[in-house]
Amino acid sequence: MSGSSEQITSPDQRKPISRKAARAGAIICAAICLLMLIGNQQGHVEDVFLVVTAAILVLAVVVDWLLRKNGFRR
Template sequence: MAGTEPVTSPDQHKPTPVKAARIAGVFSIIALLLMTLGNHEGRVEDVFLVTVAGIIAALIIIDAVLRRNGLR
């Protein structure tokens, strides 16, 4: 199997569409936060929704800082 795969360097691969990933992350955060505005009684699911939205926001911020500083 490994003998049939072409040898490529990392700069020959397609770059990740960073802008599209950030936009998708922002839309995901908005969707998660809008889900808290439902007709449900318990607030346990709200904690999970806000936590996941916070994690996604933190990942977007960390990625932006690393890219600005040239570390990624």
């Protein structure tokens, strides 16, 4: 009987994450990655990973924006 008192919802009916907050978080994380390039490291191998990570985050924001602009995502 306890199952009948709870409303059954699918994952798409739950409150979505704020789009603006997600975009801002991704851009802030990309900026932090790029700021980590400034440091006292001697080798620059990790610089490649930091730049690639920042580029992937920015690319994800741009692709999401383009898909929403063209109506392919809600």
